[in-house]
Amino acid sequence: MALFLRRTALFLPTSLVLGVIILLLAAKIAGPMEIPASKPAVFYDNRGQLVGKWDTTNKQWMDSDAMAPALKLATLAVEDRRFFHHHGFDFRRMIQSALIDLRHFSKAQGASTISMQYAKNLFLSNDKTWLRKFSEMFYTIRLEMNESKKSILEGYLNTIYYGRGAYGAEAGARTYFNKSAKDLSLAEASMLAGVPNGPSVYSPFINYGKAKKRQKVVLNTMVKSGFLSKKRAEIAYQAPLHLAHVENKVPEKAPYFQDALRHELIDRLHFTQKELASGGLKVYTTLDNETQESAEHWVKRVIPSSTPIQTALVALDPKTGGIVAMVGGRDYTKSTYNRAVSAKRSPGSAFKPFLYYAALQNGFTPATRLKSEPTAFVFDNGHREYTPNNFGGYYANKPITMEQALALSDNIFAVKTHLAIGMKKLVSAARRAGISSALAPIPSLALGTKPVSVLELARGYATFANQGARIQPAMITKVTDGKGQVLYDWQPKKQQVLNRKTSFVLSQMMTGIFDKRLNGYSKVTGSRISGLLTHKVAAKTGSTPSDSWMAGFTPELVSAVWVGYDQGETISTYPDSGYAKTIWAHFMESALKGKPKNAFKAPKGVVSVSIDPKSGLRAGKGCTGRPTYFIKGTAPTAYCGKQEPHNLEKPTKQRSSLLDRLFHWWK
Structure with missing residues (x-):
């Protein structure tokens, strides 16, 4: 056993070293990587008609020596400050990132170098498989072994996406500031360098406030990296920015659909930038x-x-x-x-259908009546109060049916129903129907506050x-x-x-x-x-x-x-x-x-009954009737004009219990 362990201890490091040597040799033999030629994917509608394409036309290559030094320094500071001191992988940054993530139980910190990002953007998908990770490592090594640092930085700056169809620093500078990348000021460069981290979030055209916060992060990072003094950073942050008028060429057909389509191709289907820009794909939508x-x-x-x-x-x-x-x-x-x-x-009230579905599942029918009047609702075991209002301050001040409450969008009826069936029932119904945003079992959820x-x-x-x-x-x-x-x-x-x-x-x-x-x-x-x-x-x-x-x-x-x-x-x-x-x-x-x-076609087990909207009873002589659908066995049996006060058929045990709870709470 001891001999086996000694042999294993010698074999594993040897195998690891041999594997690294083979990987390095393979990367060197593979030689430099070519930037894909432009043959963008083409989009078609549901009839096979041309809609648009993967637009990379706003892409202008510029020698990195011609770019404004402030842009290069800002990009290095915020993306990879040790770019010229590592060989594609910043192990110190990886360890620091891992420790921060462990401390905060999250994955908020990134450790990708510029070389890694360049390789991924051009040749790899966004999926999280081990194969993709290995490929990223191989392409990064291949870049570092066959290209100079200057060439890698130049390639990165000319291919990174700045939003609005702009690929590369030159296109980004013209898009946001209507000037060449060689003419950017420190203020403009620090703003532009912050955009690629999230073009849909940090674009100054979309949210100027968030773009300014991101600019502040870039400038502070430049100070920490020794690229800039605090005083110059503060002056740059306070300097006015003159954004370009939005004059970019946009898709002629369904531009927002095409934008969402591009995200779908990358984020969900995991096609690479290379495939979409040069693979000649045909995308049918x-x-x-x-x-x-x-x-x-x-x-x-x-x-x-x-x-x-x-x-x-x-x-x-x-x-x-x-x-x-x-x-x-x-x-x-x-x-x-x-x-x-x-x-x-x-x-708002467009959320009420999910509530009334839950109510129909828990003892209510379209003819169930509750009183519409100003009401202060007490909840959380009597510790909290909620006082909604109807639109315009109008109330029936008498019982109305659930069908009429939905048609009039009565808020009092909605909240009474919500509390009567249990607030978690609405959350559950909405979740099952397909609402994935954050919801909470609170009284105001009945009125669509989330x-x-x-x-x-x-x-x-x-x-x-x-x-x-x-x-x-x-x-x-x-x-x-x-x-x-x-x-x-x-x-x-x-x-x-x-x-x-x-x-x-x-x-x-x-x-x-x-x-x-x-x-x-x-x-x-x-x-x-x-x-x-x-x-x-x-x-x-x-x-x-x-x-x-x-x-x-x-x-x-x-x-x-x-x-x-x-x-x-x-x-x-x-x-x-x-x-x-x-x-x-x-x-x-x-x-x-x-x-x-x-x-609309009714499924089996659903019946149509003419109901008097005022009383919630079957329409008889002298009563206005409206065809109303019920699950078989739940329609009211009494007719309007008679003395029976109850507007439901003999309820099931569950329904009786629910209404008892409702009326007890109401009193």
Whole structure:
């Protein structure tokens, strides 16, 4: 045994040294690496029509000697300050990074050198496999053994992505400051050097405040690296910056969709920059060009050019999850920030369908009645109080049905329901439907106080459109290489996560926002646009002081629209709050042209009953009736005009227990 251990102790170091020698020899023999020739991937819509390409045209090579010294120093300081003192791997930095991560139980610290980043950006994917890590190491060694440090730095500075389609320092300098990289001041160079760490976050065009904070980090790092004095750093930070007017060439078709598509190709499908820039790939997408044009048309037509208010729209096919249209802002040339996927805002009452699904699953029916009146809710074992208000201060001051409460967007009814069924039930229902953003079991969640993205809300509504089957939104159907070989083939999948019958009942309740028969102490929330619709659509409005939402669906199409200001300024009650509804209504009618006027089909076990909206009872003589769907066995049996006070059939044990709890709490 002792002899075996001694032999092993000698064998392992020898093998390790031999492996390193073989790796070094292989890297040396492989020779210098060529920067890929430009043959960018081409994008097609769902009919095979050309949409755009992997745009690397804004890419201008510049000798590093010609670049402003401040830019090179700023980049070295923030990315790899020991670049000229290591051979591709900064082991000291790796150890320091690992210790910091262990101390904070995170992976916030990075240790990639410029050589490693250059190799990865050009030749490797973003996946986390051991093969990718080994390849990165090999390419890094190959670079260091065959190229000078000056050549590596020059290549890095000419290929790094600065956002807005700008690859390389020269393109980045012209994009943000309308000047050559050789003419950048220290202030401009330190701002530009901070962008590649997150172009969608640190671009001064998107968020100037965050860009300035990042500039401060760059300047402080330059001071720590000995490249700059504190006084010069402070002067540079205070120096005014004159940003260029946004005049970059943008994709002619669906620019926000194409931006999201590029992220999808890299982040989810793990295609490399090399493959996309020079591999001759063909990317087939879910985009419907006619639907996209309609979305862009109505955004432009409805919102006046004089207002700075912003918007976002997502439309998808609920059967597959394919995104057929996407608008991430009003003008891509002025702002590339994609509000459809990157921004998260409070959905307000547009979140209530998830609540009422949970309620239908826990003893409520469309005819369940609760009193709408000013109410102070006590929760957390009596230690906290929550006092919501109805819009405009209007209340029924009498019992109303859940169907009418949804149509009128009554907040008191919503919070009473939320507390009655248990606040975790709403969180669970929303999660299963597809909402992945942070949620909390708090009273205000019933009124949509937790932010979500437009794409998230559309996905959640698609689950209802599919009668409880959840889908994964997608943008890419197929990718082929230059020879036509299929590299990726999309296989849409559905997962039944909600009850089919309950989802259908909810969808029919959601059609009530356009039905004047449900008018009460105020008009139904979709009354202003009901005349624009010829198709039967399930929908919900939503509003907060700074957000306006409209989302809805048929079994064939789901769309969600948000309107508001980027910095959360208060929107006016009129006309700002009406933009989302108008855009949505016109868009849905246009996109559904030629489709059946009513594509909803009730599953087995669901029945339609004519209900009097005022009493919640079956409509009898002298009562206005509205067809209302119920799960079989839960519809009211009494008729309006009679004396029976209870508006439900004989309840199950669970339902009786729930209502007992509700009325006990209410008293």
